[in-house]
Structures are given as structure tokens and as C-alpha cells.
Amino acid sequence: MFRRLPEIETALNAAGQTVSFTIDGRPASARAGDSVTAALLANGVTACRTTAVSGAARGPYCMMGVCYDCLVTIDGTGNRQGCQVRVAPGMAVETQNGKREVER
Amino acid sequence: MSRFDFDIAVVGSGPAGLAAAALAASKGASVVLLDEQAEPGGQIYRAVTETPVRDRKVLGPDYWHGAELLGPLRDSGAAHWPGTIVWSVARPREDAPDGHRPIQIGLSRNGSAAMLTVRHVILATGALERPFPIPGWTLPGVLGAGAAQVLLKTSGLVPSGATVMAGSGPLLWLLAWQYLQAGARIDAILDTTPKENWRAALPLLPGFLRSPYLGKGMKLMLEVRRKLTVIGNVTALRAEGAIGGDSALKSVVYTRNGTEHRLPADTLLLHHGVIPNLNLANATGCAQRWDEQQRCWRPTTDEWGATSVEGVSLAGDGAGIGGARAAEEAGRLAALDALHRLGRIGREQRDKAAAPHRAALDRALTGRAFLDTLYTPAEAFRAPADDTIVCRCEEITAGAVREAVRLGCSGPNQAKSFLRCGMGPCQGRLCGPTVTEVIAAERGVSPAEVGYYRLRPPVKPITLAELAALPKTDADIDAVFKH
Numbered sequence: 001m002f003r004r005l006p007e008i009e010t011a012l013n014a015a016g017q018t019v020s021f022t023i024d025g026r027p028a029s030a031r032a033g034d035s036v037t038a039a040l041l042a043n044g045v046t047a048c049r050t051t052a053v054s055g056a057a058r059g060p061y062c063m064m065g066v067c068y069d070c071l072v073t074i075d076g077t078g079n080r081q082g083c084q085v086r087v088a089p090g091m092a093v094e095t096q097n098g099k100r101e102v103e104r
Numbered sequence: 105m106s107r108f109d110f111d112i113a114v115v116g117s118g119p120a121g122l123a124a125a126a127l128a129a130s131k132g133a134s135v136v137l138l139d140e141q142a143e144p145g146g147q148i149y150r151a152v153t154e155t156p157v158r159d160r161k162v163l164g165p166d167y168w169h170g171a172e173l174l175g176p177l178r179d180s181g182a183a184h185w186p187g188t189i190v191w192s193v194a195r196p197r198e199d200a201p202d203g204h205r206p207i208q209i210g211l212s213r214n215g216s217a218a219m220l221t222v223r224h225v226i227l228a229t230g231a232l233e234r235p236f237p238i239p240g241w242t243l244p245g246v247l248g249a250g251a252a253q254v255l256l257k258t259s260g261l262v263p264s265g266a267t268v269m270a271g272s273g274p275l276l277w278l279l280a281w282q283y284l285q286a287g288a289r290i291d292a293i294l295d296t297t298p299k300e301n302w303r304a305a306l307p308l309l310p311g312f313l314r315s316p317y318l319g320k321g322m323k324l325m326l327e328v329r330r331k332l333t334v335i336g337n338v339t340a341l342r343a344e345g346a347i348g349g350d351s352a353l354k355s356v357v358y359t360r361n362g363t364e365h366r367l368p369a370d371t372l373l374l375h376h377g378v379i380p381n382l383n384l385a386n387a388t389g390c391a392q393r394w395d396e397q398q399r400c401w402r403p404t405t406d407e408w409g410a411t412s413v414e415g416v417s418l419a420g421d422g423a424g425i426g427g428a429r430a431a432e433e434a435g436r437l438a439a440l441d442a443l444h445r446l447g448r449i450g451r452e453q454r455d456k457a458a459a460p461h462r463a464a465l466d467r468a469l470t471g472r473a474f475l476d477t478l479y480t481p482a483e484a485f486r487a488p489a490d491d492t493i494v495c496r497c498e499e500i501t502a503g504a505v506r507e508a509v510r511l512g513c514s515g516p517n518q519a520k521s522f523l524r525c526g527m528g529p530c531q532g533r534l535c536g537p538t539v540t541e542v543i544a545a546e547r548g549v550s551p552a553e554v555g556y557y558r559l560r561p562p563v564k565p566i567t568l569a570e571l572a573a574l575p576k577t578d579a580d581i582d583a584v585f586k587h
Contacts, residue, residue: 001245001263001264001265001370001371002255002261002262002263002264002371003261003262003263003264004259004260004261005157005260005261005262005286005287005288007159008156008157008260011156012156031156031259031260033154033156033258033259034258034259035258035259038255038258038259038261041255041261042259042261046244046245046352047244047351047352048244051499053497053498053499054499056242056350056499057243057244057350057351057352058242058244059243059244059245059246059247060247060251061242061246061247061248061251061496061534062232062233062247062248062250062251062534063247063248063250063251063252063254063255064147064232064250064251064254065140065564066232066381066530066533066534067496067530067533067534068497068528068529068530069242069496071529079529079565083254084140086142
């Protein structure tokens with residue numbers, strides 16, 4: 001579980017530097033400039049997918065693009081590395097179940 | 105028109121890449137700096153241009169030094185292409201008319217692939233955290249300490265709820281210190297530094313006493329030890345979810361003096377030092393060797409960073425761990441050598457310009473042997489117990505690797521055929537070192553004998569759509585159409 005440092009949260013809200021997006025259809029908010037993965041963690045989502053092999057829950061591990069554990073579906077495209085993509089206004093982020101599907 | 109897009113491409117914009125690109129371009133070479141991230145800095149100076157953590161005392165002066173590397177880059181005229189994934193570096197067989205064998209770089213930008221032709225490439229791919237395989241390390245809530253530091257630098261995020269840090273090495277102490285400055289909660293630090301390491305490290309202590317890191321390191325370590333619960337001599341660790349559930353971390357179980365203890369935890373941050381991020385160099389065909397002191401594979405380089413592949417150099421932690429200041433100087437040395445190879449400066453000019461950087465590099469590396477030796481993880485963590493997942497992508501356990509060895513599997517490349525380990529999307533980055541260590545221990549030979557994964561481009565997965573967007577000639581299209 002992660003939280004934003006309070007002085008940063010306050011400054012963000014005061015300056016309106018927040019982004020509205022959705023997580024599995026639910027409205028959520030993050031800091032402009034957050035990676036999708038950071039935005040998920042800031043919203044209390046620690047598990048972003050289940051694995052293709054055993055179906056176990058997984059969350060981000062490395063935050064630098066090497067572990068491929070933060071894979072999520074972004075705007076309909078599956079298996080995106082959430083830590084390498086910046087959250088954008090209106091973005092639809094979905095947690096993944098198992099393998100990537102055809103046309104997703 | 106030149107058949108070269110640039111004289112020099114630099115891959116990675118951490119300290120080595122920033123310094124290399126700035127120096128090479130300032131001497132008149134045409135340079136492109138290719139980097140995956142949206143902003144320069146690499147991992148060590150991640151988000152240095154835009155971090156929301158404005159209170160400078162939280163991240164500390166060593167972090168803010170990164171900002172000083174950006175001005176020279178801007179002024180140098182080097183092209184900077186952020187958001188660019190390099191998935192291949194290759195040297196085609198035919199010779200260029202002017203004698204320079206061109207290097208071809210496969211990259212992906214804005215969702216489409218492209219090829220870039222350059223005379224020389226400097227790989228500055230940096231480091232990644234050494235895999236720290238323990239039972240339960242795949243549970244959500246277990247992250248690398250480096251990952252947690254990225255979250256702090258880029259987004260001002262800190263752990264909430266019960267937080268345990270575990271492992272050893274300078275980064276663990278630095279992150280704990282940064283969390284203290286930020287007012288974040290840490291319930292305990294479980295120190296896994298093996299007692300026996302002190303015996304091996306003590307003879308190297310005189311070198312470390314001259315290290316520029318000594319003063320700073322001691323100061324922050326003492327502050328952390330004074331203010332936080334530090335539990336030493338931890339010999340085993342496991343992460344556990346709720347009973348019967350595996351959806352999130354609930355507790356950390358550690359062994360000390362032969363007795364198990366349990367700590368409730370919402371977040372567990374693991375760290376056992378960093379190792380070279382060598383996938384691109386390996387896939388380019390650069391020779392590599394096992395480094396017993398750093399217990400990792402490192403590409404073979406000469407004193408300028410030149411690899412076994414002509415026209416390909418390496419600078420910074422990607423060639424062996426030396427830290428940010430050493431990386432910066434190594435970047436400048438590689439740039440000077442590249443300028444010399446391209447005929448832009450003579451040998452004497454290169455050597456004269458290199459002298460201060462070589463001296464600074466030696467200073468930055470002073471005491472490194474002591475740190476490497478003291479912080480070598482215990483064998484129980486490098487070659488973990490049978491029930492531990494080593495390949496996170498394919499969910500292969502250490503026990504399965506050992507069973508494969510008993511069936512005749514002699515090295516990591518055979519382990520791929522036996523088990524698929526190392527064949528998931530991370531391409532062995534998170535299991536390679538462990539698989540090497542497990543097989544070596546099981547066979548009773550050195551990791552040097554066991555070898556490492558033979559990697560192939562693309563070193564990062566790219567989509568078919570990205571590849572299909574490559575520019576094509578009529579002949580290319582003709583070649584794949586049925587007539």
C-alpha cells in the first residue's frame with residue numbers, strides 16, 4: 001500500500017494538477033505525470049493482474065520496465081507496461097485476467 | 105547524402121549516457137541520445153527535472169547532482185529522443201565505403217519501429233536490482249527497494265500501513281534515510297548481511313576508508329540505526345499472504361539465530377544490491393565474464409569501455425557496478441574513445457583529455473571492493489530453497505531447476521528447453537542470475553562454467569504492428585508476396 005506525501009497531495013489539489021481516469025470502470029484521480037502503475041498504487045490498487053500460468057495475483061515489482069509484472073490493459077490494449085506509460089485524462093485502465101486476449 | 109543518421113548513438117540517459125552524449129556532441133560529433141523514459145536521469149536521477157518532491161533534503165544532495173548533467177547536454181546540441189525503446193543493436197556484415205562498419209539500431213518510438221544507422225554506439229543501460237528470490241516474493245505488496253524509490257522520486261509516493269524493508273547494500277540504507285526525511289513509516293529493517301562477510305571484507309577496509317562515500321554513508325546509516333528498528337543476522341525470509349489466500353502480502357517471516365519470527369506487513373521492500381543490465385549488450389554479441397567479487401555477469405570491456413564488438417562501447421553500471429559518479433566519468437571516457445575511433449581527435453588528444461576523468465573514475469571506485477564483498481548476499485538467497493519461484497514470468501521454482509540439472513540440464517540455455525524459465529516477457533532479467541547460481545551450486549562448479557542466457561533481439565517485446573510500421577522498399581514487399 002502506498003500513499004502520496006501530504007504536502008504534495010495538497011499542492012496538487014491546489015494547483016489543479018490532477019488527472020481523472022478510470023480503473024476497471026471506476027472513476028479515479030492521479031497526479032499529472034504519474035505512471036499508470038503509480039496512479040494505481042496511489043488509488044489503493046496493489047494487484048494489477050493475474051498471471052497467465054497459475055492465475056496468481058501480481059502487482060508491480062521493479063517500477064523501471066524490466067519485470068513485466070505491472071502489465072495492464074490501457075484503452076483496450078492488453079499487456080501494456082503500466083510503469084512505462086503516463087496516465088492521461090480519460091484513460092481507461094483495466095486490470096488483467098490471465099493471458100492477453102485476441103484483439104485486446 | 106550521408107548514409108549515417110548520426111555519428112554516435114548513446115542508449116540510456118542516466119549519468120553515463122548524459123555525460124557521454126554531452127561530451128561527444130560538444131566536440132562536434134552528431135549524437136543522438138536514446139532513452140526509454142520520458143525525462144532524462146536514468147534510475148538514479150529519475151524525474152530530476154520534474155519530481156514533485158521539492159524539499160531537497162528528502163532525496164539528498166547526491167540526487168540533485170543529476171540536474172547538473174542536464175545543462176551540458178542541452179548546450180552540446182545532442183539530439184535527445186525520450187520515450188524511445190531500443191530493441192536491437194547490430195553490425196551488418198558488409199563494409200561501408202569509408203571503412204566504418206555501420207551499426208544498425210532497431211528502435212520503437214510513438215508506437216512505430218524504425219532503423220537508425222550510426223558509426224558508433226555507446227550502451228549506457230545501467231543497472232537493475234539483483235533478483236532477491238524468497239518464497240512469496242511474487243505477492244502483490246512485495247517490491248524492490250529501488251522500485252519504491254522510483255515511486256518516491258517520480259510521484260511522491262511512500263508506503264502506508266505496516267512496512268518492512270529487508271536485505272543489504274547502500275540503497276537500502278539510503279531509501280530508509282529518505283523515508284525518515286519524508287516522514288514515512290517503516291516498522292523494521294531486516295538486515296541480511298552475512299556475519300561471515302565481515303571477515304572477508306575487513307582486509308579491504310583501508311581502501312574504503314579513503315572512499316568519498318564513507319562519510320555520507322556512515323552518517324545516514326547511523327541516523328537510520330538510531331531512529332528505526334534494525335534486526336541483524338537475518339538468515340531466511342519469506343513473504344506470506346492471508347491464510348489460504350495469495351492476493352496480497354500479510355506478513356513477513358524471518359529467521360534469526362535459528363528462530364523464526366513473524367511481522368505483520370502490508371509492504372515488503374527487498375534489496376540485495378544492483379547488477380549490470382546487460383540484455384542489450386548480450387544480444388548485440390558482446391562477450392561477457394563472470395565477476396566473482398560482484399557475483400554477476402558483466403560485459404568484457406577495455407579501459408575505454410570498448411566491447412568485443414567493433415563500434416560498440418559500454419559505459420556506467422551496465423559494464424559493472426561502480427555507482428553514479430563512476431558512471432559519469434566512464435561515459436566521458438567512452439565518448440573520448442569514440443571520437444578518437446571516428447577520427448575526430450588524435451590519440452594524444454584523447455589521452456590528455458581523459459586524464460582528469462580517469463583520475464575521477466579511480467576516486468569514485470575507491471572502496472568499491474569493500475562494499476561488494478561486505479554486501480554479497482548469502483548463498484541461501486542467491487540459490488534459494490526448492491519451493492521458491494525463481495522465474496517470475498513462467499513461475500518456475502528453484503526445485504524444478506535442480507530437478508532439471510539432475511536430468512542432465514547443464515546450463516541456463518538448456519534450462520529454457522527443459523522448463524521455459526527465462527522465456528517470459530522479462531527475458532531472464534529477473535531470473536538469469538539466480539538460475540546461473542542454482543545450476544552452478546547443484547553441479548558443484550563455478551557460475552563462470554555454467555554460463556548465462558544467450559539473448560536475442562528484440563530485447564524488449566514489440567508488437568507486430570510496430571514492426572510492420574518499419575519503412576519498406578518495393579523489393580521488401582515483393583519478397584514476401586506470392587506471385
